Amino acid sequence: MKIDRDRPNDEIPTSSMADIAFLLIVFFMVTTTFTATRGLDFALPEDDDNPPVIEKEESVLIEIFPGGSLRVDQNPMELGEIIEYLKPKLERNPKKPVIIRPDVATEYKHMVEVYDELRQAEDHGLAEPINISVPTQREIQSFWY
Amino acid sequence: MKLKASIEHKPNIPTASMADIAFLLIIFFMLTITFEVDKTQVQLPKTTLRFEIPKKAAYVSIDPNGRIRVSDGNSQSSLVSAADEVLSMAATVISTDPTKTFVVKSDGEVPWEKVDEVLDALKRAKVRDLRLLSDQRTVDDL
Numbered sequence: 001m002k003i004d005r006d007r008p009n010d011e012i013p014t015s016s017m018a019d020i021a022f023l024l025i026v027f028f029m030v031t032t033t034f035t036a037t038r039g040l041d042f043a044l045p046e047d048d049d050n051p052p053v054i055e056k057e058e059s060v061l062i063e064i065f066p067g068g069s070l071r072v073d074q075n076p077m078e079l080g081e082i083i084e085y086l087k088p089k090l091e092r093n094p095k096k097p098v099i100i101r102p103d104v105a106t107e108y109k110h111m112v113e114v115y116d117e118l119r120q121a122e123d124h125g126l127a128e129p130i131n132i133s134v135p136t137q138r139e140i141q142s143f144w145y
Numbered sequence: 146m147k148l149k150a151s152i153e154h155k156p157n158i159p160t161a162s163m164a165d166i167a168f169l170l171i172i173f174f175m176l177t178i179t180f181e182v183d184k185t186q187v188q189l190p191k192t193t194l195r196f197e198i199p200k201k202a203a204y205v206s207i208d209p210n211g212r213i214r215v216s217d218g219n220s221q222s223s224l225v226s227a228a229d230e231v232l233s234m235a236a237t238v239i240s241t242d243p244t245k246t247f248v249v250k251s252d253g254e255v256p257w258e259k260v261d262e263v264l265d266a267l268k269r270a271k272v273r274d275l276r277l278l279s280d281q282r283t284v285d286d287l
Binding site: 014017018021022024025028029031032037038039040041042043064102103104105106107108109111112113115116119120134136137138139 | 160163164167168170171174175177178179180190191192193194195196197198207248249251252253254255256257258259260261264265268274275276277278279281282
């Protein structure tokens, strides 16, 4: 006589594990967005009611006009020429403030280009980072000459 | 002569390592995922220098039409009508976390006047850590 034995199954059922894993992968793939998470740090000076008075002669003024044309201390200049112009001035006085003043209608990207260029001063052979200042329109109207 | 019975091979795809691969991918996605708080579509300005922006930073975005959206870094960004609302949001965030990083995500074609309003609002809210979101400038852009 044949004895019918109930043999217990000793395997862990893992057939659905891959399904669950791929479901999670699909979720993460759909929700992940590889976005730009880098940028320039932009130092905001203290909002002081009595800021130090900077004489016009002490600083370098970079004006940016719509379309990206530049004027440095009233002289028309290309972006790549700014550092060369600043070098002798900053070697005499490394703390000399460089003021970026974009026209209100200037496209934002042109201001960022100039700021990025000035931030790379040390790569262009300057010993110290440039003391860059970007006053807002309110500050210009309130405190500036 | 006695012939050997041919051994029957069951077709079998080896799937034992599939779960390993799948879980490896899951761990990768879990570590790299960041839930974007601001989905404004903008053409960012390009810069040579770029630094990593801390996670959970607050966002102020300006789209090509000059519309401003703000996010405290935890919730999705919402549209605001004026720069004064940026000031009130930033002041609230700074009152709870004075070292909070703020990110300005603006389209490159937006007039400076608009960005200036936002920067002024952030300055008045006493934001100390501000970043300008940018794309990488490559040799093709020069």
